[in-house]
Amino acid sequence: MSRISGRSLGVWSLRLDAAYCLILGILVAASAPQIATVVALPVPLLLTTGLIVVVWSGLVLWMVFRMRLRLALGLVLGVNVVAASLIAAAALTASGTLIVIAVLAVALDVALFAVSQVVAIRRIAAQAATVAVA
Incomplete structure (x- = not known):
């Protein structure tokens, strides 16, 4: 069974990350008043955050097509960690256990994108080292 190349993994990771950000950003912006009732954050902050995430999704896609892949992966990885x-x-501001779990699940989703980006960067580096040795 052949493994997926680092480049393919990186491109797919960034594309899926962008799609996830677009959907999540729209949902957060559209649901800001409802979210604010269960997470002690102001509506304007949630609305702004949702809109920033939507814009970020477009920037991630732009990076896929316009930047060196390793640089794009590194930038998106850093943003995902933050x-x-x-x-x-x-999640610390959430009003109930289920809400805390839901918010932590989103944090885990974002962290998993970061993990996929680390794996892609490592595979790209390993493939470059293999080519350099050969």
């Missing part, structure tokens, strides 16, 4: 941390911190 975002996962902030989302996990937001």
Whole structure:
């Protein structure tokens, strides 16, 4: 069984990350008043965050097509680590156990994108080292 190349994994990781951000951003922005009732964060902050995430999704796609893949992966990885941390911190403001679990699940989703980006970067580096040796 052949393994997926680092480049393919990286491109798919970034594309899926962008799609996830688009959907999540739209949902957060559209549901900001409802979310604010269960997470002690102001509606304007949630609305702005949702809109920023939508814009970020477009930037991620732009990076896929316009930047060196390893650089794009590294940038998105860094943002995902920060975002996962902030989302996990937001769980501390949630009003109930199920809401805490739901918010932590989103943080975990974002962290898993970061993991896929680390794996892609490592595979790309390993493939480059193999080519350099050969």
